[in-house]
Amino acid sequence: EPEVTQTPSHQVTQMGQEVILRCVPISNHLYFYWYRQILGQKVEFLVSFYNNEISEKSEIFDDQFSVERPDGSNFTLKIRSTKLEDSAMYFCASSELQSMNIEAFFGQGTRLTVV
């Protein structure tokens, strides 16, 4: 069964450092997303990406964040200068385009710990 895969599963970084979280969406999906879940809180939308550009972003997704689809398979989230409050589980998701059913399929997540 096709699945969304994320690497690494756990990333520890020092405050102020840059991190890149990587995702391989399901191959025939065209919408890509990043969500995050701070410990004990709800899953929050960060950004959606379609046709090689951001289609929507939340207030959380400020100038420190960027996304890229560098090739035909990978989808990355970059945080330029990490802060302690960026510590969270980051989930990548993908969904089909123009489907009556818009279920997003999630990866297993990357736990980012900023120290």
Next chain:
Amino acid sequence: DQQVKQNSPSLSVQEGRISILNCDYTNSMFDYFLWYKKYPAEGPTFLISISSIKDKNEDGRFTVFLNKSAKHLSLHIVPSQPGDSAVYFCAASARGGSEKLVFGKGTKLTVNP
């Protein structure tokens, strides 16, 4: 700004009985609703969805009911099994945009053998 609310943080039921998880929403633009199940250290797994043109959708042991006038939906699991123990998230979307999902805070379901 809690557009999707799951007011019960936890629910405990006996194996074989019905589990009912509730969700309320405030945004009338939402027209598609989903339930996800999440185990610790894993990503959310899609369970079942319903469009606003329907009031019920069934898939095996899982049924989702939608009451648009009350802006309320519920997930019924019957019979409940110990393997159903997980956190259940309600999510909503307004199709026609980026299809982003707005999640509730989740309800932790424990099914006791």
